[in-house]
Amino acid sequence: MTTPQVVVHRDKELMAEATAARLITRIVDAQAARGSASVVLTGGRNGNGLLAALATAPARDAVDWRRLDLWWGDERYVPADDPERNHTQARAALLDSVPVDPARVHVMPASDGPYGADVDAAAAAYAAELAAAAAPEDHGPVPRFDVLMLGVGPDTHVASLFPEHPATRESERTVVGVHGAPKPPPTRISLTLPAIRAAREVWLLAAGEDKAGAVSLALGGAGGVQAPAAEAYGRSRTLWLLDRAAASGLPAGMYPRS
Numbered sequence: 382m383t384t385p386q387v388v389v390h391r392d393k394e395l396m397a398e399a400t401a402a403r404l405i406t407r408i409v410d411a412q413a414a415r416g417s418a419s420v421v422l423t424g425g426r427n428g429n430g431l432l433a434a435l436a437t438a439p440a441r442d443a444v445d446w447r448r449l450d451l452w453w454g455d456e457r458y459v460p461a462d463d464p465e466r467n468h469t470q471a472r473a474a475l476l477d478s479v480p481v482d483p484a485r486v487h488v489m490p491a492s493d494g495p496y497g498a499d500v501d502a503a504a505a506a507y508a509a510e511l512a513a514a515a516a517p518e519d520h521g522p523v524p525r526f527d528v529l530m531l532g533v534g535p536d537t538h539v540a541s542l543f544p545e546h547p548a549t550r551e552s553e554r555t556v557v558g559v560h561g562a563p564k565p566p567p568t569r570i571s572l573t574l575p576a577i578r579a580a581r582e583v584w585l586l587a588a589g590e591d592k593a594g595a596v597s598l599a600l601g602g603a604g605g606v607q608a609p610a611a612e613a614y615g616r617s618r619t620l621w622l623l624d625r626a627a628a629s630g631l632p633a634g635m636y637p638r639s
C-alpha cells in the first residue's frame with residue numbers, strides 16, 4: 382500500500398487543468414520509457430471535467446495518441462449510444478477530437494451488445510480482454526496501468542464499488558457485474574479493488590463541497606467496505622487531487638495550505 386499524497390487546488394477548474402497537465406506529462410514519460418502508455422479513465426463530473434481540460438490543453442499534442450491504451454474503471458450497463466455511458470461522455474469530452482487508435486480504446490460491453498442482459502458475462506469478457514493485454518512482466522491478470530483515475534462519489538464510491546456492496550469485497554475477480562447499485566443506473570460493470578491496485582499510479586479526483594465528507598472519511602482511516610475510496614491505491618503512488626471545497630474537512634497538516 383502506498384501512502385496517499387494530497388494535492389489541493391483552488392477550484393475545480395484549476396484542478397481539471399492541472400490534472401490534465403500532470404496526465405500529459407505522465408503519458409509522455411511512459412511512452413518515452415516503454416513505447417506506449419496505458420490509462421484507465423473514470424466517469425463522473427470530475428473525470429469528464431479532466432477530459433474536457435485535456436482536449437483544450439496547450440500540450441495535448443505532445444501525446445502520441447496512437448500509442449495509448451485506454452481502459453475504463455467502470456461503466457453503466459445500458460445501450461451503447463446511451464448518454465449515461467461513461468464512454469459516450471468521454472467521446473464527447475475528448476476522444477472524438479484526438480487521433481486515438483480505436484483498437485486500443487477498450488470500451489466495456491453495453492447492454493445491447495453480445496451479452497445482452499447478462500452483465501456478469503459482460504464483466505467476464507472484459508476481464509478476459511484485460512488478461513489478454515497483460516504482459517508477462519505485469520505479473521498478474523491485468524496490465525500494470527500507468528495511471529488509473531477514479532472519481533470519488535459523495536458516498537465514497539469509486540468506479541462502481543459502492544459502500545457495503547458485495548463488489549467491494551471481491552478478492553479474486555478483476556471485473557464484476559454490479560447489481561442493484563444505489564446510484565442509477567442500477568446495473569453496472571466495475572473493476573475490483575485488486576485490479577485497481579495493480580496500477581502504478583492511482584489518482585482519486587474530488588471537487589465540490591458535496592465531496593468533503595467522503596474525502597475526510599476515506600482519508601481518515603475508514604475501511605474499504607465502508608468507504609471503497611479508502612482502499613484504492615497504486616503500487617508506486619496514490620494521489621488525491623482535490624479542490625479546496627472537497628478538502629475542507631481534512632485536518633490541518635494533511636496538506637500544505639496556501
Ligand SMILES: O=C1O[C@H](COP(=O)(O)O)[C@@H](O)[C@H](O)[C@H]1O
Nearest residue numbers: 423424425426427532533534540
Ligand atoms: O457513477 C459514477 O460516479 C463516480 C463519481 O461521479 P461524480 O459525478 O460524483 O464525480 C464516477 O467516478 C464513476 O465512474 C461513475 O460511473
